Amino acid sequence: MISPRCAACKYLRRRCPSDCIFSLYFPPNDPQRFACVHRIYGASNVAKILQQLPPNLRAQAADTLYFEAHYRIQDPVYGCVGIISQLYQQIHNAESELAKTQAEIAFLNCNPQEEVQPIEANYSNFNNLLPNQYCPPSTQNSWFN
């Protein structure tokens, strides 16, 4: 019984060898995933990136490549960097709001007789940017050294 070609080999119109680097990460039932990654990175660049990694990390690398390619197609100017920019802005806003709130707490603790205005809770939705299905473990070191 011949196993079906992976999405990459189908797309590239070639035979899918038994040791195909793409087959585990680009299954035939999701052709759009490889098409997306191919459009932004190209098949040979993806193959190079995967080949340089130990096999236990390739699935995650394929996922993140797909994620970045997807967002680059959605936003051809900024891609993922647009998301990072928004998150920095949200962090800045949240820090400001937190500093204000803590200053109010300090003020209220020092001035118990002052008339206070009711505080309206303001819960912005900060977590609506990434799709729910992908949540990589947080990375340490290299990004912020």
Place this chain on the structure above:
Amino acid sequence: MGGSSPCASCKLLRRRCAKDCIFAPYFPSDDPHKFSIVHKVFGASNVSKMLQELPIHQRADAVSSLVYEANARVRDPVYGCVGAISYLQNQVSQLQMQLAVAQAEILCIQMQQEPNLPITQMDQDERSLLLSTNFNNIPQCLSFASSSNVIQDPLKRESLWI
């Protein structure tokens, strides 16, 4: 009087740098690393296609973001930019929870100082419970800095645009 020197892309690709070279405005010859890293991750022809699909006034920003992503991918071949996104989302969530705790603390202080404020949906038992809550003993998922702590900013916020 010779011609102008080839851009970094054409130098790397060892080809003649045409007058209308799409890379030339964004990959000057004095910064070969910039094109080299983008070419390594995305490939010159993919970058060229992406730039051609954009209006001219957006290409500089597109190049900057591509360089940023390429640098991220080289530094972290597994997660690339997604690692940073995940990290920053955690930061946002933590700050959101700290803010919620601080706002709850204000409500408590208000209730202590103005015990006659109308709180229609809370009965006397609930009010007593809230007033007696010690914010230093809240469950682990909410145990963040108390109001006296200064928020540290562990991020070295790299400039997004090179």
